[in-house]
Amino acid sequence: MRAATGVWRWRRNPLCRATDLIEAWVALTTLVLLLCAVPAAGWISATRTDASLQTAVRAQHELRHPTTARVVRLADAPAPDARHPEAAEEARLRRAVVARWTAPDGTVRTETVSTRWDLSDPGDTFRLWTDPGGRPVAAPMEKETARAHAVIVGLFTAALAAVFLEAARRVVVRRLVHRRYARLDRAWARAGPDWGRTGAGS
Known part of the structure; x- marks a missing residue:
């Protein structure tokens, strides 16, 4: 300058x-x-x-709840979040599975979600974030x-x-x-x- x-x-x-x-x-x-x-x-x-x-981080942490999902079997179709173009690159490192978890209201849900390849065998458990209705959502942003x-x-x-x-x-x-x-x-x-x-x- x-x-x-x-x-x-x-x-x-x-x-x-x-x-x-x-x-x-x-x-x-x-x-x-x-x-x-x-x-x-x-x-x-x-x-x-x-x-x-x-403020957005606090709101996300209030509305999104962590739970433990258990793999039931491999899925026949890709997970819904893997169909989005922005998730295509990340989908290559993940695997679609049918998993079961307990929603915040206590109901048991079974849906197709994506998880890491090393946690995709039947019986494996992994952390899953859900909304108040128990539907899978992305993890909330961290403060850092x-x-x-x-x-x-x-x-x-x-x-x-x-x-x-x-x-x-x-x-x-x-x-x-x-x-x-x-x-x-x-x-x-x-x-x-x-x-x-x-x-x-x-």
Whole structure:
């Protein structure tokens, strides 16, 4: 990042132009925002995301109940959750079985679910998460996972803010450079016809 390189233009210099000072102020402002505002934006974003995710985690843990399921036999058809495209990759590591478990209300349910290959023989038991009605659901998100997601969101927000600031600085500097070249062209147009003549301008 070259935002700080314009600060040198504050040196005492008789050739210093107004655009040089503006560029220096833009560089300093960008540097201060990168050091203060960017981390603050990332922190606020991560904190709010974490609070939202932690609320979802608590709700999931309240509505989803762990139980122990016992494998009855291998299933003839894939488990319902394995038919979703997003579960296709995970389904390669799992096996559809007919399992029996006790729902939170005390009733016994028997359905086709998926489990790990090493827990798919008849009689094997495995942990299964169900909703209040006893239907299989995905395991609730853990607090650590939610916090990791919040950190990623915070880092992404900070990076996005930094890119935005640097892009804004570059746009301003480019406009200043164009203005500087335009003034130079006008000055050269006035002095050009007399350039190199003896006694020009006297």
